[in-house]
Structure formats: structure tokens, C-alpha cells
Amino acid sequence: MPKTSARLLSLLSLLQARRDWPGPLLAERLDVSLRTVRRDVDRLRELGYPIAAVKGPDGGYRLGAGAELPPLLFDDEQAVALAIALQTAATSGAGIGDAAARALTTVRQVMPARLRHRIDTLQVTAVEPVPTRPDPPVTGSVLTALGAAVHAREELRFDYTPASPPRRVQPHHLVTWGGRWYLVAWDLDREDWRTFRADRITPRTPTGPRFTPAEVPGGDVAAFVTARFRGSDGSGDWPCRGEVILDLPAAAVSRHTRDGVVEQLGPDRCRLVLGSWSWPAVAAIIGRFDAAIEVVGPAELTAAFAHLGRRYTDAALGHPRRSMG
Template sequence: MPKTSARLLSLLSLLQARRDWPGALLAERLDISPRTVRRDVDRLRELGYPIVAVKGPDGGYRLDAGTQLPPLLFDDEQAVALAVALQTAATSGAGIGEAAARALNTVRQVMPVRLRHRIDTLRVTVVERPASRPDPQVDSSVLMTLSAAVHAREALRFDYAPASPPGATGDDRAESPPRRVQPHHLVTWGGRWYLVAWDLDREDWRTFRADRITPRTPTGPRFTPRELPGGEVAAFVAARFRGSDGSGGWPCRGEVILALPAAVVSRYIRDGVVEALGPNRCRLVLGSWSWPGLAAAVGGFDADIEVVGPAELRDAFARLARRYANAAADAPTTPPPIR
């Protein structure tokens, strides 16, 4: 049987994992008797954890919401996870880097010496983007407002600042009416926060950068959520950023024959389909955000290419061929030395 302190920690972790726990199941999971479970529950209550008894045929326990914060108990895995999460919070784009550092210091002070030492030895080096392209920070209050509206299914009104060209000032931006949307998901993509919503005025799905949103109050009426194209928010957002209509497919898709083994081509293809046609020949079906982009991706393979279709892909190869030929013609006769 585990020691009392370790057993109490395990019991608390189980109670936090689900709403209701039958007493017999807790006893089985902890490998103790139901009587010992009752005694351990009483000890946790004395420590300030609001555990209520659940009536029913089997009986059980529930960790209820309390008005006071009881002592914090973490197992080793939880302590490491918390330290990593707080140390990397600065890269989340949520504008909470300083608050996360204070939170880590606060939690560290109430941890046992052993776990405190583990956190102190864990140092995560966060490599951010160069200063020329910093990730925009979003006010945490804006994220909370957007998240609350998504959860409550309430329409939102907000001012949306358009993208500004380099050197532009606030006076260069034209005044625009507030956007009216039905918010569905708050997501992160490439270090930035986005709101996925149904635009009520444009009657279409839109993705809005959260750092450009200034919410207006109060929120609007409640709504019944629409079905997101493709069904999954991850697929929808990925499709939008590669220029698709949100159904999950690329806007440009073509088929070619490459003079390479399928095993070689498949190492470098993520979203495409590779079919072996022989020892040194394969069929590749690939998508991209544009026809020139697709042609350039296929041209990256050092092999002969046969375009199966469509005609748009063949035309893109022709345009790139002319462009590359012109670039080669303008090159100096004597190549510069390789350094």
C-alpha cells in the first residue's frame, strides 16, 4: 500500500479527472479498502478540499467547487508540465509572458522542496521570430471576451483594424463600420490568434486576427451554431490559409509523372498521393495554393516531368520555363567564384 501522502495525492488526482467517482471504483484504482477511501476523503476535507458525498446505489464522491484555494498538490509529471507551459507562455501571442513568469514563481513557492528543485533545473530556451517579424501580442482581456462569446454562443460586434502597409499610421486607415459575427472557434496558427466566425453582413465564414479586434459591448443575441465547412476547425483553418474555400482541398490540384522511384518522392510529399509505376517512375497527384506554386513544387525534383493535367498546370510550367530561361539569359558569362 502506498504511503498516506502519496495516496492522498493519487486520490486527489483521480477526483480532479472526472466529476463523479463511485467509492468502490476509487478503492480498486488505489488498491485500498473502501474504509480507507473514506478516511482519506476526510483527510482531504480537513486540508480544505470540498469533497461531497454522492448518494446512489453505489455511493461515491465528487470534488466540488470551493471558495478558498486549498494547498496545491502536484505529482512530478504535473509539476514538469506546469513549468514547461508557464515558461513557454511568452510565445503564445496572448500577451501573458510577464504574468506567466509571476505565476511560475508563485506556484514554485508553495511546492515541496523536491518538486521545486525539479522546476529549478528545468530551463526551456524559447527561440522567437526575428525582431523584423515579431508575433503580434493580443491583450488577454480580448481573448477572454472572444472565448466567452464562443462559449455562450452570443453574437459579437467589434472594430477590426485592417492590415497596414509599412510606414502607415493610424490616420491612414479608413473608418469602417463594426463587424457583426457569430463566433465559433478561437484558434492559434503560426504563433497568432484567430477568431473563426460567421460574418452576418457578408453571409460567409471569415477568420479574423485577434490582435486587430477591439470588441464592443454588450454582446448580441444567442445563436444556434452553424456547421463549419469540412466539419473540423483545424482542417477549415488550414484550408483557408492555403487559399481553399474551407472544404479541406487545395484550390489547385494536378497530376504528373516523375522519372523517380516512388519511395524517393514520397519522402518529400506530405499532402500528395504517390503511386509507383515502375522501378524509376511514379505518378504524383499534388495540390497547392496556385498553379505556378504547384509547378515550382514539382520542379523541385531533379527528374524529367510529364504533365498529365490539367491544362492550367501545363500552362504554369510554360510560364516558369520562360521566366527561368530569361533569368539564365541575363546571367553573367563568367560565374562568380564559389565562396
């Protein structure tokens, strides 16, 4: 590839990477003069790329949105990332698996042979979760409508369940959790923060007036959503957290512990601290390990082991208990 053409591709890649580029910084990154940068920008404009000049002390450039989509440029890392994202889109819960497959085929056709080869050697089989829940995937049109309302900061009306009246909310964030999509919003009628499953939302039009967004409790949407699903007080931690000592190597326990803390105490002994939404749940999780258990605390965890012990004993004898009393 001629040197000038290679430089043009490098310049285009830089312009795609960020919104504004000062002229001197582009010249430094390309190891050329400002005059050469200006000349290369003019060549890209002739090829149909809408590059605007940015005013300022040093001047600069911005790659704008044109009426027609010019050829896209991907470096090797971007090509790999795109292939992975499109091949695993079926497990996103967004109902866009077929569209993602078509998009990957379209993008592949316009890529150079070198990048096509890299994508072809990266074949990913996206296995969707076992459908234990009869929940339909959320459609792309619903996600687009919710995302547009969040971006525009406009109040949203939607039907949620057949038996309830339309909901009126101030939408703040669109998030994913456990393969589902959720809308985090301030419920205007209930005057409280709520999370709504996107697959149950049927947006109404038009949207309502614009609003000034407030911060979610704690200021961190990820921590807020985590706390809501864990049933905690907003700290993001589990409401019940206990500590035990297991007669197992730390390496064997840590492989099967997602967010617990494992500390090695010896070659076949470790300390495990983990949480869940209830004390019986904590005890049940720890009971998965086939090892002797020493409860460090608190007393609620000891009581939960006793409750489960009686329940398991009754189940073994054919006398199921109906409560945890």
C-alpha cells in the first residue's frame, strides 16, 4: 500500500476514535507536518468523508455524520471486538440474534481479506440460557423507544400489566441484569424509584414533557440495581452475610464461589465469607460443599443451619415440613 494511502487510513482511524482532534496532535500522532494533515483531510473530503474544521487556538478536525455512509474502517482489535459482539448478541436478551448475524455478514463482505480471515477464524457459539422462565425477549423497537426517552429526558407513559393503569415515569437508565433488560425510573404516581422489566413494557406515544434528571440513590446506577435485586438497604451488599470454616482447600472453594471471599487457612482448610438474600439461602449455598462446616457467625447463620437440618431430616423420613419454624 502506498505511503500516502496508508497515512490516510491511519488519519481516518484516528478521526473515528474520538470526537475532536486538534491539528497539532494529529500531526504528532501521524509524524507529519500540519500542512500534510490539512492536505490529507482535503483528500478524505474528496472521498466523501464529512470532516468539519473545529475552531480554536490550534484548530482541529471532527468527523461528522454524512448523508451517505462512507466505507467503515476497523483495525484488527476493533474487528475482533465486533465479531465477538455480533456473534454473542443472541444471548443479550434483546431479540436481535438474526439481525446481528446479518450485520456480521454485511460487515464481513466489505472488510479486507486480512480482517475477514481473522473474523472467520473466530467462530463463537452463543448458547442461550435454558428457558426456565417463559419470558419473551424484549424487541429492538421497545429498547430503542426506551433509550430515546432516557436520552431526551422525557417523561414516559407505558402499559406494564393488563390489570394496572398506564405507568408514568421519568426514565433514567436502561440496564441489563441476568439476561434481562430493565428500565430504572422514577415512578411519578408512586413517588419512588422503580425497576421495570423491558419485555413487559408497551410504550405509549407521545412522550411527556422534559424533566431534569435526579441521581439514583447513592449516585451509582450499577450499585442501585444490584442492591434492589439483592434486597439490601441500598449499599449494594447482601442483606445477610455469614462466615464459616470449611475442611476444603481454598482453591477448590473459590472455583465455585462467585462473589464470596475465600481465605486459605491450611492445605485442606479455608475461611469462606459470603452473602445472600436470606439466612437459609446462605446456609444452603454453603451446604453445596461436601465438607465439614464450622460456623464463625453470626448466630442467625447457625439457626439457619438448624432449620435446614430439621427440614432435610423430615424430607428424608418422608415428613415434609411446611414452614421454617
